[in-house]
Amino acid sequence: MKSSPPSSQESKFKSFKRESHFINFKGLAPFLLASLFVTFIFSFFIFYSPIPSSVTTQRQQLNHADKVTPIKTPPRIGFVGDKECDLFKGHWVHEDRGSFYTNSSCTTIPESKNCFKNGREDVDFLNWRWKPDQCDLPRFEANKFLKIVRGKKMAFIGDSVSRNHMESLLCLLSQEEVPRDIYKDSEDRFRTWYFPSHDFTVMSLWTKFLVISEEREINGSMSGVFDLHLDKVDNSWSQKIRDTDYAIVSNGHWFFRKNYLYEDGRLLGCVYCNEPNVTELGLQFALRRAFRTALRHINECADCKDTVALVRTFSPAHFDGGNWDSGGQCNRTSPTSEGELRLEESFEWELRIIQVEEYENVGREVRDGKRFGTLDVTRAMLMRPDGHPNSNWGNKWMRGFNDCVHWCLPGPIDSWNEFLMALLENFAGFS
Ligand SMILES: *[C@@H]1O[C@H](CO)[C@@H](O)[C@H](O)[C@H]1NC(C)=O
Numbered sequence: 550m551k552s553s554p555p556s557s558q559e560s561k562f563k564s565f566k567r568e569s570h571f572i573n574f575k576g577l578a579p580f581l582l583a584s585l586f587v588t589f590i591f592s593f594f595i596f597y598s599p600i601p602s603s604v605t606t607q608r609q610q611l612n613h614a615d616k617v618t619p620i621k622t623p624p625r626i627g628f629v630g631d632k633e634c635d636l637f638k639g640h641w642v643h644e645d646r647g648s649f650y651t652n653s654s655c656t657t658i659p660e661s662k663n664c665f666k667n668g669r670e671d672v673d674f675l676n677w678r679w680k681p682d683q684c685d686l687p688r689f690e691a692n693k694f695l696k697i698v699r700g701k702k703m704a705f706i707g708d709s710v711s712r713n714h715m716e717s718l719l720c721l722l723s724q725e726e727v728p729r730d731i732y733k734d735s736e737d738r739f740r741t742w743y744f745p746s747h748d749f750t751v752m753s754l755w756t757k758f759l760v761i762s763e764e765r766e767i768n769g770s771m772s773g774v775f776d777l778h779l780d781k782v783d784n785s786w787s788q789k790i791r792d793t794d795y796a797i798v799s800n801g802h803w804f805f806r807k808n809y810l811y812e813d814g815r816l817l818g819c820v821y822c823n824e825p826n827v828t829e830l831g832l833q834f835a836l837r838r839a840f841r842t843a844l845r846h847i848n849e850c851a852d853c854k855d856t857v858a859l860v861r862t863f864s865p866a867h868f869d870g871g872n873w874d875s876g877g878q879c880n881r882t883s884p885t886s887e888g889e890l891r892l893e894e895s896f897e898w899e900l901r902i903i904q905v906e907e908y909e910n911v912g913r914e915v916r917d918g919k920r921f922g923t924l925d926v927t928r929a930m931l932m933r934p935d936g937h938p939n940s941n942w943g944n945k946w947m948r949g950f951n952d953c954v955h956w957c958l959p960g961p962i963d964s965w966n967e968f969l970m971a972l973l974e975n976f977a978g979f980s
Pocket residue numbers: 652653663665666
């Protein structure tokens with residue numbers, strides 16, 4: 550048995566935090582150029598820009614203005630058996646249990662997350678189990694999961710990390726039943742899978758911001774700068790959630806860029822814009838309003854009567870020693886320890902708090918049959934810098950950039966579906 554890994558390397562959060570103490574507009578120019586490149590070639594990938602922090606005070610004011618009181622039910626915490634337990638507060642323990650599947654037993658692993666095919670050799674990162682402080686998280690059981698979701702429809706709403714989550718679920722479930730690929734758009738953004746023996750449908754509904762966004766054209770080319778309509782839900786997903794039993798809502802990474810923010814058609818301000826006549830509102834503001842709009846939409850959606858909506862909280866990236874475009878890496882091979890976490894200082898944790906608050910916000914006025922919950926993965930995943938494709942593992946699709954955003958399959962992202970299974974059981978128990 551290994552104990553918790555040593556804190557030899559500077560943790561990512563520290564450097565993240567350090568960067569966030571100044572506004573690096575110099576860094577924005579290469580960022581925008583690279584945005585163009587990425588927008589055209591890897592438009593499905595998401596990435597970081599430098600993180601300005603001038604927004605701290607505004608953010609605090611906004612947070613306070615928006616504070617809501619927590620609700621009692623449905624529970625944010627999970628239950629295991631009848632034991633109440635915060636599933637999401639805990640640590641990783643080393644256990645020789647390997648993965649549920651391999652790249653040969655799951656045939657749907659996308660190339661970009663097939664780390665072993667791409668040369669990853671260390672396998673020990675698969676031998677960690679998430680241990681909530683007060684209970685044990687039940688292991689994933691494909692047949693049990695499929696039993697719970699028989700006859701149901703599940704939608705993963707969000708960016709490519711949301712799709713990554715669905716891809717993990719497909720691999721886990723395919724050990725019991727191989728799904729049919731029944732819909733795929735040209736960019737693999739909208740995808741639907743069907744498990745005929747269990748009449749279970751799972752789909753990925755792709756959206757950058759959850760709300761309507763328009764990319765600005767500057768001098769005839771796409772700029773990577775967006776106008777966000779924070780009060781208008783993105784139709785590309787909202788029109789497809791009819792009869793959805795489970796909606797898993799996430800997002801965050803696309804907000805790390807220059808954006809202009811609108812409500813009711815009026816410009817409210819911007820993020821990373823450095824313009825004297827436009828108020829810098831911070832990406833926290835944008836994220837909060839986008840989640841509020843999305844969750845409200847689900848709550849008020851008449852066509853989604855009994856939907857269970859889960860907010861999957863922010864999934865951290867782990868660029869160490871630089872940003873995504875300046876040589877940042879994620880080459881660790883074991884988790885960081887609980888002791889290394891500095892949640893109060895972590896920007897990711899701040900985003901997670903916003904998402905949880907918006908869940909609580911909508912939870913106060915839950916409409917007929919709807920139920921809300923959180924799939925609160927941020928803390929657990931902050932400890933898993935070892936779970937990304939990086940590029941050491943021969944991952945060439947990023948062409949020289951490291952992917953420290955998405956997660957290897959198999960890998961620690963599979964635990965999200967253990968959380969999900971526990972939550973679905975809870976919700977089944979509550980209905
Ligand atoms: C699976 O990974 C191994 C390396 O562990 C690789 O040789 C093989 O090509 C991969 N297979 C598939 C189908 O991805």
